[in-house]
Amino acid sequence: MNQGALSPFAQTALPILGAGSLILAWQFLLPLAGVPAYIVPTPTAIAGVFSRNGSLLLSNLWPTAIEAFSGFVLGNLAAVLLAVVFVHSRTLQAAYFPVVLFFNTIPVLALAPVVILIFGLGMLPKIVIAAVICFFPTLINMIRGLESASPSEHELFRVLSATRWEIFWRLRLPRALPMLFASLRIASATAVIGAIVGEWIGSDKGLGALIIQATFNYQSDRLYAAIVLSSLLSIGFFMTVVAAERWSVRYR
Amino acid sequence: MAAPAIETSGLDVGYPGRRSAVTVISGLHLTVEAGTFLSILGPSGCGKSTFLRVVADLLAPLAGTIRVMGETPSAVRSGRGVGFVFQDSTLLPWRTARENVRLPIQVGRRSLSRMIDDRADELLELVGLSALSERLPHQLSGGQRQRLAIARALLGEPRLLLMDEPFGALDEITRDRLNDELLNLWRRTGTTVLFVTHSIAEAVYLGQRVIVLAAHPGRIVADHDLRPLKGPDNSCSREDPAIVAAMARMRSALGAAS
Numbered sequence: 027m028n029q030g031a032l033s034p035f036a037q038t039a040l041p042i043l044g045a046g047s048l049i050l051a052w053q054f055l056l057p058l059a060g061v062p063a064y065i066v067p068t069p070t071a072i073a074g075v076f077s078r079n080g081s082l083l084l085s086n087l088w089p090t091a092i093e094a095f096s097g098f099v100l101g102n103l104a105a106v107l108l109a110v111v112f113v114h115s116r117t118l119q120a121a122y123f124p125v126v127l128f129f130n131t132i133p134v135l136a137l138a139p140v141v142i143l144i145f146g147l148g149m150l151p152k153i154v155i156a157a158v159i160c161f162f163p164t165l166i167n168m169i170r171g172l173e174s175a176s177p178s179e180h181e182l183f184r185v186l187s188a189t190r191w192e193i194f195w196r197l198r199l200p201r202a203l204p205m206l207f208a209s210l211r212i213a214s215a216t217a218v219i220g221a222i223v224g225e226w227i228g229s230d231k232g233l234g235a236l237i238i239q240a241t242f243n244y245q246s247d248r249l250y251a252a253i254v255l256s257s258l259l260s261i262g263f264f265m266t267v268v269a270a271e272r273w274s275v276r277y278r
Numbered sequence: 279m280a281a282p283a284i285e286t287s288g289l290d291v292g293y294p295g296r297r298s299a300v301t302v303i304s305g306l307h308l309t310v311e312a313g314t315f316l317s318i319l320g321p322s323g324c325g326k327s328t329f330l331r332v333v334a335d336l337l338a339p340l341a342g343t344i345r346v347m348g349e350t351p352s353a354v355r356s357g358r359g360v361g362f363v364f365q366d367s368t369l370l371p372w373r374t375a376r377e378n379v380r381l382p383i384q385v386g387r388r389s390l391s392r393m394i395d396d397r398a399d400e401l402l403e404l405v406g407l408s409a410l411s412e413r414l415p416h417q418l419s420g421g422q423r424q425r426l427a428i429a430r431a432l433l434g435e436p437r438l439l440l441m442d443e444p445f446g447a448l449d450e451i452t453r454d455r456l457n458d459e460l461l462n463l464w465r466r467t468g469t470t471v472l473f474v475t476h477s478i479a480e481a482v483y484l485g486q487r488v489i490v491l492a493a494h495p496g497r498i499v500a501d502h503d504l505r506p507l508k509g510p511d512n513s514c515s516r517e518d519p520a521i522v523a524a525m526a527r528m529r530s531a532l533g534a535a536s
Contacts, residue, residue: 184355197370276414
């Protein structure tokens with residue numbers, strides 16, 4: 027059995043080949059198998075939508091991107107701040123953490139209509155839904171990250187008579203960064219999901235609205251184009267988070 | 279005559295529990311002269327590390343009194359009188375070697391940390407790591423990491439250096455070399471060292487004086503002054519029959535106690 031490491035060339039070429047072969051099969055084999063175009067349009071038909079209706083797609087991408095991004099920032103910022111409060115006050119953590127846990131058991135989809143009721147039909151409710159969906163995983167990871175310094179690391183800072191402030195900035199926060207980024211990677215995808223779900227329930231613009239409209243009008247090539255664009259948006263966020271992580275967590 | 283580095287009487291050491299405290303060492307009477315290299319030898323669970331934590335003011339004593347250089351442990355700690363070297367090097371993985379050594383001047387009361395000279399480069403030189411000062415801890419070997427931890431503890435010239443099994447995780451060859459380097463550093467700085475170990479050979483080779491602790495309850499079962507067996511600068515040979523005999527005495531003291 028030869029299970030040696032792949033050459034660098036193979037490591038970049040094989041994923042491209044893999045994806046390429048599947049797209050080719052999709053293009054040529056699915057129509058041969060008799061799958062109608064209104065259920066699964068071919069890749070070229072989807073690419074056609076991008077060239078024909080590029081401005082329509084773009085005008086619907088921006089609202090979703092802004093909502094997802096704002097929700098991502100807001101939700102994660104709130105989670106980080108609450109985590110900081112919780113690790114510095116056992117009392118507050120004991121009192122409010124169970125409440126937060128309970129809220130997390132409510133499915134975001136069930137919560138979305140309520141958010142729309144409260145905040146109306148503009149961008150704000152979508153931002154809130156995206157924020158809510160990002161909030162919990164980051165809160166949990168950030169609490170664990172801030173508590174992840176070892177006992178001897180805390181003793182080291184105590185021997186040096188470090189203040190709480192210094193312990194936070196020079197020990198707890200750097201220790202928490204890898205775990206924070208782990209949840210930010212997940213949040214980069216879920217924020218987009220949150221924005222799209224919000225648009226489903228009440229909106230006339232955005233990728234979510236486009237998806238709903240295309241579905242009801244049997245414009246499946248447009249539907250697929252919107253799906254591809256949502257996925258590209260998530261990938262864009264994800265890559266940004268990964269780049270930020272590379273820049274700030276340089277060790278290991 | 280300067281105050282003794284350590285002076286305890288009737289000292290109970292342990293952990294405060296929810297219902298009742300867990301006492302690890304009880305009724306400890308110990309006086310350590312300033313400038314001494316003291317080895318504290320004992321099996322796991324005898325409370326030797328816990329005792330160091332009381333000296334460093336990381337843990338309050340359960341009962342009795344302790345004076346460190348004539349002051350309370352807390353006064354000594356807040357005056358930056360102690361350096362602590364942990365069993366795991368406890369280097370911050372996101373800081374370079376030099377920045378790890380410089381940590382003591384970046385935290386704590388400004389009035390104090392500003393008085394400390396930035397001797398990081400000198401100390402890196404002293405522990406032989408100048409060439410690696412920009413490396414991150416994970417790029418260093420176990421021995422290099424412990425050298426770095428010692429350099430960090432020495433920044434600010436503490437009057438008391440507490441070492442909690444610092445070489446316990448190293449291979450024997452590296453450990454022997456670091457023992458010699460540590461003795462050299464001690465000769466240069468003249469600081470008092472309390473060195474906790476469970477290695478008999480290490481305790482005897484390093485210490486001017488060795489106290490042997492037994493467990494359950496933690497107590498001193500032997501207290502040896504090794505200065506008569508060693509050179510004036512606390513040097514000795516591991517093969518010297520007198521040193522080998524001292525090791526045998528300590529092994530039997532440990533055996534009789536358990």
